[in-house]
Amino acid sequence: MFERFxxxxxxxxxxxxEEARELGHGWIGTEHLLLAVLRRPDEPGAATLARLGLDSEAVRAASERLTDRGGDGVDETDAEVLRALGIDLAEVRRRAEETFGPGALDRLTEPPDERGGPRSVLPFRRGGRNRRHRRHLRFTPQARKSLELSLREALxxxxxxxxxxxxxxxxxxxxxxxxxxxxxRLGLDPKTVRARVIAELRRAA
Structure with a gap:
């Protein structure tokens, strides 16, 4: 299939x-594919995203938030629910760092698998500080599915x-x-965006 690209x-x-490595992620997901196409705002499809206001910085920031680069991986609503159950995230973090050292909870987990379960912790760090893991990254099942679907879309x-x-x-x-x-988070609906991309491609054909 790749020869058709x-x-x-x-x-x-x-x-x-490259986007995955820059974010310090140990996998290549659909979010990284999205970031990569946004690097090419003049290309068909990506140009539509740009016209809708999508840019790499906004997507990168949202991706970092959703994949827990800067906090406990839950938003304030989730935190309130956990507090109501007697779970104090700040205290959990404090105790973990007291036992395992500073930044103990900043290790990344891979995104949930297709059944929603967590994957193993990966000792991968932003900016390549852990050079042992500068290896080829695997595509998540969702990213592989996106690539397969790109062929179907072309057909x-x-x-x-x-x-x-x-x-x-x-x-x-x-x-x-x-x-x-x-x-x-960016105020857009993927189905609506997809319909807009197709409409613009057909007009340009």
Missing amino acids: TREARAAVVGAQ ALKDNHIGVEHLVLGVLRSGDRLVGELFA
């Missing part, structure tokens, strides 16, 4: 790995190549929960 689409797939549009626009459509069609939450 245009040069720009291939660069976006490679860029997804549906009767295109004989897979371009950035098809990557965008694949991500939007993937149904990945994280992408849905990313778009919700």
